[in-house]
Amino acid sequence: xxxxxxxxxxIMYIMRTIIFVAAALLIISMFFSxxxxxxxxxxxxxAFEIADDLSxxxxxxxxxxxxxxxxxSIQNIEEQQIPFRNCKYxxxxxxxxxxxxxxxxxWKFGYGATEAVAPGDILEGETVSTQNYIIGIYENGVIRQxxxxxxxxxxxxxxxSCMIENAWLHHExxxxxxxxxxxxxxxxxxxxxxxxxxxxxxxxTVNCREMRGINxxxxxxxxxxxxxxxxxxxxxxxxVIVRAQK
Numbered sequence: 001x002x003x004x005x006x007x008x009x010x011i012m013y014i015m016r017t018i019i020f021v022a023a024a025l026l027i028i029s030m031f032f033s034x035x036x037x038x039x040x041x042x043x044x045x046x047a048f049e050i051a052d053d054l055s056x057x058x059x060x061x062x063x064x065x066x067x068x069x070x071x072x073s074i075q076n077i078e079e080q081q082i083p084f085r086n087c088k089y090x091x092x093x094x095x096x097x098x099x100x101x102x103x104x105x106x107w108k109f110g111y112g113a114t115e116a117v118a119p120g121d122i123l124e125g126e127t128v129s130t131q132n133y134i135i136g137i138y139e140n141g142v143i144r145q146x147x148x149x150x151x152x153x154x155x156x157x158x159x160x161s162c163m164i165e166n167a168w169l170h171h172e173x174x175x176x177x178x179x180x181x182x183x184x185x186x187x188x189x190x191x192x193x194x195x196x197x198x199x200x201x202x203x204x205t206v207n208c209r210e211m212r213g214i215n216x217x218x219x220x221x222x223x224x225x226x227x228x229x230x231x232x233x234x235x236x237x238x239x240v241i242v243r244a245q246k
Contacts, residue, residue, distance in 0.1 A: 042154065043089065043127055043129035043152045043153075044129050044131060044152075046088075046089045046091075046152050047091070047130075047150045047151075047152045048131065050086060050091055050152065051133050051148060051150050054093065054148070055135070058070065059071060061138045062136075064133075064136060065135065065137075065138055065143060066095065066135055066136065066137055066138065066146070067138050067139075068137055068138060068139035068140075071095060071106070071107040072107070074107075074109050075108070076108060077109045077110075086152075087161075087162040087166070088154070088158050088161075089153065089158055090111040090152075090157075090209055091110055091111055091150060091153065092108065092109065092110030092112055092150075092151050093107075093108070093109055093148060093149070093150055093151075094107070094108045094148070095107040095108070095137070095146055095147070095149075096146060096147045096149065097137055097145075097146045098144070098145060103147065106137075123155070123156060123179075123181060124179045125156065126154060126155050126156060127153075128151065128152070129151070129152045129154075130149060130150070130152075131152075132149050133147070133148045133150070134146075134147060135147065135148045156178050156179075156192070156202075157193060157200060157202055157207065157208070157209055158209065159176055160176070160200065160231070161200050161209045161211060162174075163176060163229075163230075163242075164211065164240050164242060165211075166231075167216075167231040167232055167233050167240045168214045168215070168216065168240050171233040172233075173230060173231070173232040173233075174230065174231045174232075175228050175229065175230045176228070176229050177227070179225070180225045181202070182202070182203055185222065189222040189224060190223055190225065191203040191222055191223075192220075192223065192229075192244075193242075194221075195211075195216065195218050196208065198211055198212040200216075214240065215238065215239040216239055216240035216241075216242060217241060219241060219242065220242070220243045220244040220245075224246070226246075227244040227245060227246055228244065228245060229242070229243070229244045230242070230243060230244075230245070
């Protein structure tokens with residue numbers, strides 16, 4: 001390697017190093033920005049798919065025309081009872097109608113529709129997307145214009161619940177790595193999820209997802225950063241075992 005002795009050579013070497021480091025940082029920044037855009041695109045696509053399924057569900061009298069009486073029947077119900085459940089993404093739907101010069105929310109159902117299940121703060125690696133769709137509302141023999149607002153949550157608890165659901169339905173072994181979400185007994189240990197009856201919840205919270213009809217157990221209480229979470233079907237006990245390990 002040629003020895004750098006002159007002041008000009010030293011300055012040029014420092015400038016090249018600065019340019020190289022700046023370029024590397026720019027590439028890293030672009031990589032993470034791209035990942036964020038991909039996740040945002042996934043939730044937007046999920047919102048449209050959910051809206052499309054609802055638009056042709058039993059809640060409608062025709063495509064994209066919702067029956068007010070049927071919306072009354074599911075007002076404020078939680079996610080497990082809604083007409084369409086997405087495996088990975090939890091969501092809620094709100095319906096607004098125009099009354100005079102103002103728009104007013106008339107119906108809401110799904111994730112966080114009541115205080116029984118409350119969406120928590122957005123955690124590391126989670127995203128939320130809200131999309132609006134013009135719809136018709138059929139009420140008292142008249143069709144009025146309305147807006148359906150779909151909010152989709154791409155959450156860690158949603159990802160884990162989908163792993164459990166696939167393991168239960170298809171006997172697949174699913175794995176994923178989650179960040180340290182809640183500190184446990186020691187500063188380097190984390191606490192993620194717990195089973196509460198028919199619900200899968202963030203530990204110690206009411207931020208949950210309904211898992212009715214799925215037999216599962218969580219054997220891990222505390223885990224370390226970087227541990228791999230797995231959900232697999234155990235034939236002997238006929239349930240899904242959820243655990244984290246190195």
